[in-house]
Amino acid sequence: MRFKWLALISMILILLVITACGAKGQEVSTGSGQDRVESGATSQESNVKTVNSEMGEIEIPETPQRVVGLSVVYPEFLYALGIVPVAVQNYHDDFPSYLSEPFSNTMKMGIGKTPNFEAIMEASPDLIIAPAWWSQKDYDQLTLIAPTVLLQGRDDWRDELRDIAKIVNKEEQAEQVIQDLVEKEKIAADTLNKLIGDETVLYIRVMEKEIVMHGENIDRGNFVHKRLGMKPVPNFPQSEKAMSVSLEVLPEYDADHLIVQLDDETNPEIKKKFEQMLSTSLWKNLKAVKEDHVYMVGGKEWFNLGMAPLADSYVIDDIVAAFEEKNEFR
Incomplete structure (x- = not known):
């Protein structure tokens, strides 16, 4: 660690010397400097x-x-x-x-x-x-x-x-990015409404030490329930943004459809936790599980959901494809 800081300080001093030389009118070679001159x-x-x-x-x-x-x-x-x-x-x-x-x-x-x-x-x-x-x-x-x-x-x-x-x-580009995503959200919301109508949806993240349910008052839940129009379970507390729950509590929020994100799909502890969940009667008796309405979604791809346009755009494609696969021919 001490070596790294000494190296950093040395590099900064070199940078300051180069800047000072430039300020005095001395030419600093950059490989293409002669061409620029x-x-x-x-x-x-x-x-x-x-x-x-x-x-x-x-x-x-x-x-x-x-x-x-x-x-x-x-x-x-x-x-x-x-x-x-x-x-x-x-x-x-x-x-x-x-x-x-x-x-x-x-x-x-x-x-x-x-x-x-x-x-x-x-x-x-x-x-x-x-x-x-x-x-x-x-x-x-x-x-x-x-x-x-x-x-x-x-x-x-x-x-x-x-x-x-x-x-x-890039101000014009920013407005175009925003508008393009609005149009994509509208098309996706219409498609999902045709697929599942007013059936309820619960979005959960399986983490190493907890299960987190996302409500409509936080970025992730807001995207699923408000921007894509999927109906939340009626008993999710309106004052809560997200809730950390145990598997034993999950049946109290028994949705018709369950979106499941492993927080990091490469983490062996999270994978082990989820595999243990799958083997329990509590999980097997969930309405969405019995009806094969569980949708496994990406971890790192969904990481910035509700917080960045590219993540939102990816999730729209991901979630529409997942729901079409299991509901298109019901």
Whole structure:
């Protein structure tokens, strides 16, 4: 650990020396610097703009080329706007399938309370974007690597997307992403209504130590029940966003259809827990189980459900396909 911090400090000092030399008019070779000089191209320092952030006004590149998005949702926002980040934080070992190909050359930095500064520096970003609630404590260190924009937290991901779009000059694209998803939701809601009508649906996540039921007042449950229009069980407490329950309590919320997400399908403890659930009489006597109306859905693909447009779009396709398979010819 001490070696890593010494290496980081050394790299930062080198960066500061290079910056100081540039400020004195000394040319720094970048491999293509001579071509830039001969073509009369302006330096990056002159192609900047001023933006507002949670830390006040800062200067960033007018057209950033190497962007790092911190938190697990900012990378999705960036890609939805047509920007492939050079490094991201990741909760799962693998990217969700809808990002695996475009992010094939994107550095994974893992997820932690403190970002991997050494990895961020290695990625050589010219812009770092992060939510203030996640990265304000690390702001001073991040700004030594690249201009860092911290944005305010939002209750709705659409506002987060618009905030980022304003920073990277993609505001029209952001509105198009939002509108396209609205249209897709309407078509999906109509399809699901034709398939199951007013039959009730319960969405649960099986985690290592608990089962979580999602109501309509939280991002995930809101997406299933309000945006896709699937009827919740009537006795789910309206004041609750999500509820942690044991298997013994689950029959009290006996829905016609059960959407089941393993929080991490690669986690052996979660898989073992679910396999044990399947063998119990409590599980076998659930209405949805007896009618073969249980829908197993992805873990990492559903991880950002209700919090990012690409996850929402993927889930729409996933859930419609699952319900069509078991209900189309009833």
